[in-house]
Amino acid sequence: MSLPAANSPLSRSWKDIRQGVNPRAMSREGRRRRIFAAAKFVTLCAVVAGAAWTGLEVYLTYESNPARLKDAGPSVPLKQVVFSADGVLDRGWLGQTLALPKGASLMKLDLAALEARLLASGQVQTVILRRRFTDNTLVVTVQERTPVARLMVQVGEMSPRLLLAARDGVVYEGTGYAPAALDLLPWLDGVQLRRTQRRGFEPIAGMDRIAALLTAAQGLVPDLCAGWQVVSLARFASDQEIIVRSREIPEIIFDARVDVREDYPRQLARLNHIVEFLHTRGAPPMQRVNFALGSQVPVELQDTASSTPARSVRPKPASQPKQRSDF
């Protein structure tokens, strides 16, 4: 090579001629186009600068106080609260529980805190809170627990108070129930409540089995069930038995083992059969009937003379009601 390529000077090209022109030398159309192009350029620069500034602001805010990013801009105040529940809770209870300040902004509502406030009541099983921006409304949808039994509890020196137990074992203070409806619930007995750290009680084990038993009883033997006053879990933990005390029969023992839980209808049918059988035979009222012994169902009749329970006897014909019978 005689000369390095980089050292070869290139001649002046037409591209080196300056393409700019004095505005005075431009035509009217040319000037109009120039102004339009300049406006376009300025607009683009402004958009780019605005985007950059916004990005910088967001970054700086994020660095200094990330919480501010979560704050929405000023929004219109909350207009109304729409409430729907599948139980007995009403808007009064909702207003008391939420305790929303007047003129609260829809965007500034802390839905998580409100949800926790609602769930603090054991009566509420699930809650859904939703902002509806079209009409500035807070929509609250509540699913309630259904009480299965009631219990009277006294904590320390405080006066006893009525609590309700739901199917899932949760114990809560019922709100909004009609007293007549509560009177239909049996009392729960034989349980030892444990306090939780949040001033409530731990769920009661075995309530689901009581609920299954009561549901089956209300469907199959409603007349008998209406007389059930106390349902006891005293022997549930040890023997997997549920004891029912009714007006007619002081003690009915049901087998509540998991594997025979599906057997409630059969046990209830047997009970109904025994009651009817003894009734038709004119036998004295039953003192105790036990379904927890498998196919053998000992029935103890009341001793009408001494008012003491009769001793167990071998099964005899049905005309001897004081004897225990196997059904």
Place this chain on the structure above:
Amino acid sequence: MISKTRLIGAVEIGTSKVTVLVGELTRGRTLNIVGFGSCQSRGVIKGSVVDYKEASACTHAALRSAEEGAGAPVDAVYLAQTGGHLEGFYNETAVNVNAADNCVSAVDIDTACRLAMAKELPEGRAVVHHIRRPFRLDGRLVPDPEHLVGRRLEAGYWTVHGSEAKIGDHIHVITGFNLRVDELILSSLASGTMVTAPEERQNGVLVLDIGCGTTDFVLYHDGVAYHTGVVPVGGDHFTNDLSLGLRLTRGQAETLKLRYGSATARAKDKHEKVWLNGDFSIGDRQFPRQSIEQITSSRARELLEVVRKKLGPAFVPEQTPVGVILTGGGAKLPGIDEAASKVFGVPGRLGGPPSWVSDELRDPGFSTALGLLYFGLSAQAERAPGTRRSGGIFQSLKRILAPS
């Protein structure tokens, strides 16, 4: 989103008319002609701008008309350049292949090309085109010598240059409309590309673009333009000679030229006369047809001989088997192909645009404007060997922010 479609304006500021075509370039590949504007030229003599305001006014009017037809503003312009100030010269250089195994590298090619283009120009001159001829590697012609083995690499460029001031005047007419000139293309190259096929350019062909004030010519060999030039003589001179010879106004002479002018003397009857207007109006008179034909044919022969002389030894009839192809408004003169054939000693014919050109643009006067789009896009696609597109996202950003 950056648009994939660009509107390119092809502008020819001629002596008789200004022509603007707007081509819609999609993704750099597909070209559709979507706008057309034309205006009678003012302020231009022999292809050079002599009155900036007049030239600007008619050019801007044509641009506006074309933009209205396209329905959108033009993004950039390919501008045709002609005029007697344009000249050309050939410069070649040779380099020894650098590698030990004598394999030609991109650096060798770049060095040879730069050296061949590095000739100094006189003050006030600017390069319009560097047209590279095929490389020679140890004496044999090769289109692309990279990775071939040889000892000596020769590169040569036909350099077209012109007066910086006159080129600047042309460019400023466009920038006065607030548009950029993306490509400046020699008129002869534009029209030559349009009226010849690649095979013809490979075999050897001479193209004459006879305009109103100038005649541009380009001689093709081996697929590239070997020689270009401009003669400041055009159809206007035919009119001028008729005006002087028959004592007519320029308008009357133009009318006679268009009706009865011929590049070859055809009239046998000395007494055959033709009417100036033919409408029996006052002042209408008769002229011998032979006189008209003699004047135009003499001028045509003279014009062709000037071109032949200017080509000099570069034109060899045996190396131009395709012959002479004539285009431009002046090519409409009857018998011009016959006259060219006689002067150059090769077959002569009129050049026509390709079949895809619409009927309204098939006139030979539009071949330059059409060729501008065609040549400009081809040139952008090819460029010099070894060059690469650069820029990427930064170039895109620059394009967005740059005022159109």
